[in-house]
Amino acid sequence: MDWKKIRRAICGAAAAVAVCFTAAGMNTKPVYAADMGAVYGIFEHGVGWSAYHGDQTAERAGNGTYVTAIRASLSGQPEGVSGTLSYQVNLSGSGWLSWQENMAETGTIETGMPLEAIRMELTGQLKDHYDVYYSVFQNGSWTAPVKNGETAGTEGQGLRVDGIWVTVTEKDAAAPEGPKNGGIDPTRPMVALTFDDGPSKYTERILNSLEANGGRATFFMVGNRVASYASTVKRMADLGCETNSHTWAHTYLTNMSEGQILQSLNQTRDAIVAAGGNAPKGVRPPGGKINDASKAVLAKAGMPSIVWSVDTLDWKTRNAQKTIDTVLSQVKDGDIVLMHDLYEQSAIAAETLIPELTKRGYQLVTVSEMAELRGGMAAGHSYGHFR
Incomplete structure (x- = not known):
């Protein structure tokens, strides 16, 4: 049973207050914050x-x-x-x-x-x-x-x-299972498929293919879209996918002040967690635009920047076959592939790429899973592949 969701349902808008009152109005108890x-x-x-x-x-x-x-x-x-x-x-x-x-x-x-x-x-x-x-x-x-x-x-x-x-x-809830052992063979090739700008009505198709083929992906989500697709975000987390940040409104980090960047990251994190996702482990800067100043802010926020090594240009071509051809002709062990789950043609391409990459021997892992096996990530640094 998801006790955090139960708390939200019971306390509703009062979750920001320090106490919830019983029906009798006589006793109080601390509110369990939704994202505690x-x-x-x-x-x-x-x-x-x-x-x-x-x-x-x-x-x-x-x-x-x-x-x-x-x-x-x-x-x-x-x-x-x-x-x-x-x-x-x-x-x-x-x-x-x-x-x-x-x-x-x-x-x-x-x-x-x-x-x-x-x-x-x-x-x-x-x-x-x-x-x-x-x-x-x-x-x-x-x-x-x-x-x-x-x-x-x-x-x-x-x-x-x-x-x-x-x-x-x-307090006294059922003990959690804890992290799972195994699942990734560090000696075999692996690829991180990443999807930007969602969630959208097409994201579920990508999740269906990942689930059918035993793969995982990383989703860099625009925060102001998350609440409309809460069940999709929860499913991402349930399947072991990574729920990461693409800022609140797809604003370039290089055009924002330190305070604006931090506010955008915090808003996006809170929306993802409220929808049932996991707190982001990394940020994809919109447009891939990042400079020393924005890296310094990400370091303060404890977040790495994740870019890419294979750019499908799917947002531009809107052509599934071109996206498929780009990935299959360029992909190598350790690559981070950039796609967008905002477009139907990208979802169609993913439905071919996911089983085909698996057939070719690639493990489809999240960015953090690949990083953990290949040197890790540090806050404020930028990563485009893990070889």
């Missing part, structure tokens, strides 16, 4: 800080690296409800470090010593109404989720933490 969840990042040895990731995101270090520090906080915390997310790490050679909160860094970004285990807990009034569950990727697999101060990971046996996963749930 964890936000966190990892420091990858030799790479740097990852982008910030939202609740239930399985954040892994890239091949050849590992986690040496973390930072975390909460988003969507109800007004008037005290407490925060606290976290503690076991650093190899140093043992358990002191508890931290509010995005304070813990671990090391200098010595290269790996983390061996983590603990997390909620404080204040939050701990009476929520549980925090978390898992680490260690020794080739995700550990079973633990909660509320319990230890995730094995300390003292030379095992390192290679990823973390965190989620906040309603």
Whole structure:
């Protein structure tokens, strides 16, 4: 049962207020904010800080690296409800470090010593109404989720933490399943199909083909379109697709101030989460236009910029066969393919490309999945492929 949706239905417009009243009007209780969840990042040895990731995101270090520090906080915390997310790490050679909160860094970004285990807990009034569950990727697999101060990971046996996963749930709700192990073979070729400017009435056709062929894609959505296609956005997330940002109104980042960029990203994130999607892991700058100033803003927002290596020009040709021919003649392992789910001809092309690429041996993965296996992504940096 989706308790966040139930909260929205019960509290409606009152979700922005600190309390909901019972029918008798006598008692109050804290409102569970619709987008309440964890936000966190990892420091990858030799790479740097990852982008910030939202609740239930399985954040892994890239091949050849590992986690040496973390930072975390909460988003969507109800007004008037005290407490925060606290976290503690076991650093190899140093043992358990002191508890931290509010995005304070813990671990090391200098010595290269790996983390061996983590603990997390909620404080204040939050701990009476929520549980925090978390898992680490260690020794080739995700550990079973633990909660509320319990230890995730094995300390003292030379095992390192290679990823973390965190989620906040309603108090005493059913325990979440946690991140899934396996699914992608790092030795086989992979491609990230990406779709801009949606969602639209044609997006479901792309999702149908992905589901039928066991693939996933990344959708860079225009925020002001999301609410009209909420069920489509939820289905994206349910299928394991990535629900990313293409700004609120498709405005060039290079034409916006820092405040305008941050507002656009926040609005889009909130719309995606409210529709049932996951918080964006990256931003596609409209038109691919990005400069040093806008990269600096994305760094503050904890977001990487995702561009592309294969441009189908489907928005211009509006011709399915030309789109198919462009992809099949250019595609290579590690490519990020640019398409648009706003157009019917693009959906028609995708219905051919998805099974054909799969037949040719490509794994259809999300941008973040490919990045995790090939060096990771850092906030404020721009990525067009992962080879």
